[in-house]
Amino acid sequence: MLKQLQEQIERLKRTSATYVDARWYPVEEANSLMMWNGNLKNATASRESGVGIRVLYKGAWGFSASSDVGQVAALFDKAFDNARVAAQRVTFPIRLAEKDAIQALFNSPNRIDPFRVPLADKVSFLQDMDEKLKQPGVLQRVCELIFTRKQIVYVDSEGSQIEKNIIEVFPSIQVMGMDAQGVTHSRKYSPPRVGDTRGWETLDTQMFTENAERIVRELNQVLAAEDCPKEDRSVILLPGIMFLQTHETIGHALELDRILGYELSYAGGSFVTLGDFGHLRYGSTKLTARADATLPNSPGSFGYDDDGVPAQDNLLIDKGILVGAITGRQMVEEANARARKQIFNGSGGANRATAFYRVPIERMTNINIDPGDDGSLDDIVKGTEKGIILDGEKSWSIGSNREQFHFATDIGWLVEEGQVTRVVKNSTYKGETLKFYNSLSAVGGPSTWQVQYVNNCGKGQPNQDMQLGHGIPVCRFDHVRIGE
Numbered sequence: 001m002l003k004q005l006q007e008q009i010e011r012l013k014r015t016s017a018t019y020v021d022a023r024w025y026p027v028e029e030a031n032s033l034m035m036w037n038g039n040l041k042n043a044t045a046s047r048e049s050g051v052g053i054r055v056l057y058k059g060a061w062g063f064s065a066s067s068d069v070g071q072v073a074a075l076f077d078k079a080f081d082n083a084r085v086a087a088q089r090v091t092f093p094i095r096l097a098e099k100d101a102i103q104a105l106f107n108s109p110n111r112i113d114p115f116r117v118p119l120a121d122k123v124s125f126l127q128d129m130d131e132k133l134k135q136p137g138v139l140q141r142v143c144e145l146i147f148t149r150k151q152i153v154y155v156d157s158e159g160s161q162i163e164k165n166i167i168e169v170f171p172s173i174q175v176m177g178m179d180a181q182g183v184t185h186s187r188k189y190s191p192p193r194v195g196d197t198r199g200w201e202t203l204d205t206q207m208f209t210e211n212a213e214r215i216v217r218e219l220n221q222v223l224a225a226e227d228c229p230k231e232d233r234s235v236i237l238l239p240g241i242m243f244l245q246t247h248e249t250i251g252h253a254l255e256l257d258r259i260l261g262y263e264l265s266y267a268g269g270s271f272v273t274l275g276d277f278g279h280l281r282y283g284s285t286k287l288t289a290r291a292d293a294t295l296p297n298s299p300g301s302f303g304y305d306d307d308g309v310p311a312q313d314n315l316l317i318d319k320g321i322l323v324g325a326i327t328g329r330q331m332v333e334e335a336n337a338r339a340r341k342q343i344f345n346g347s348g349g350a351n352r353a354t355a356f357y358r359v360p361i362e363r364m365t366n367i368n369i370d371p372g373d374d375g376s377l378d379d380i381v382k383g384t385e386k387g388i389i390l391d392g393e394k395s396w397s398i399g400s401n402r403e404q405f406h407f408a409t410d411i412g413w414l415v416e417e418g419q420v421t422r423v424v425k426n427s428t429y430k431g432e433t434l435k436f437y438n439s440l441s442a443v444g445g446p447s448t449w450q451v452q453y454v455n456n457c458g459k460g461q462p463n464q465d466m467q468l469g470h471g472i473p474v475c476r477f478d479h480v481r482i483g484e
């Protein structure tokens, strides 16, 4: 198959194609199980394979894909025909930033392949967890396991040949209960990165048991709590909500295709303009953010993107100043051309597709906030006069250009004069993105930093659900409106 792909790439190169690449998925498997109140509500397994071809001709892309790999030549011809048609309507001729030809193999770290674990063991793990969650106050218990395995072979007309083998494991446990007013509340645990692998071996029963006890205890505290006050306070965001704040108002806002106006679905635009790079004060000097696809053991680290560009660690915001974006080969060329100066020096290696039948677009890698020098959570609480600690993503609403936001969280703990006083329910906060990040007044040290995994970042039409990570410390922001 690989030889056939290379022969076809050579064939199109001898005609007038500018560039050709192929992504062959010999196998992609998914297995997901969900137990609801002790019943196995869902157990699905799927498997697919196929190949996707991109051809660049006279500044336009053509794409074709099929799970039938018996007609490879016809598939390349179809992609080329599509590019020829698109070339008649091109408004901004596509150019690709330079890259090196690479021969490489990337394997995501895991010891036990979850696809070799018997179904009975997976169900038994869910039953164990369900038993732990079966406690007073809990009306609904949801335990979930999601496994994926992909083998991707990439070849292009510039001499690259890359194979990737990626296994992902996404477990979660959740409890729900009802308060005296009939309102449902929830606490959830999806483990952050633990250790250096993420195969079946990461499903550590003791770790899940401790967290099952914690989320049941916290749910009951929320059920008995009073409402979050409506006022201005300092908000101390734990990684369990700060990752989503970062995802929505730094990550998505800094995808270069969005900045260029190409991705307008799902609160699609960005308030950031090409003139902002190197100048815009995005946040206080305590804010340093990066797109780090070299972070070990995270779904946002994939070795090489779907343009064949190696994973990189790129600064996005340096001590508060906007310096970078999430980029691929195509958009950096267009951005530099439109700005009539070189803002971006080559691709940032962030072009990814979710499947062989989808085209790569700019996706978050690991969008991380650097740990700061404000110590532990306790240290930050001690230095807070009037605040609230928030955790758990309950709901989120984002302005159409990511310029404002409103988040609700699963739990809040009020802080008065340096002490945690009590739990509150229905906690929310809102703000304007730039004003909010400029009010960042404390960033926790490495002890507070956690890598949270995201399994379902949606982008593109048709939709592409992507996996990534966020390395996040505890962060405190001042004068934030809460409770409404």
Ligand SMILES: [Zn+2]
Pocket: 247, 252, 456, 457, 458
């Ligand atoms: Zn997303």
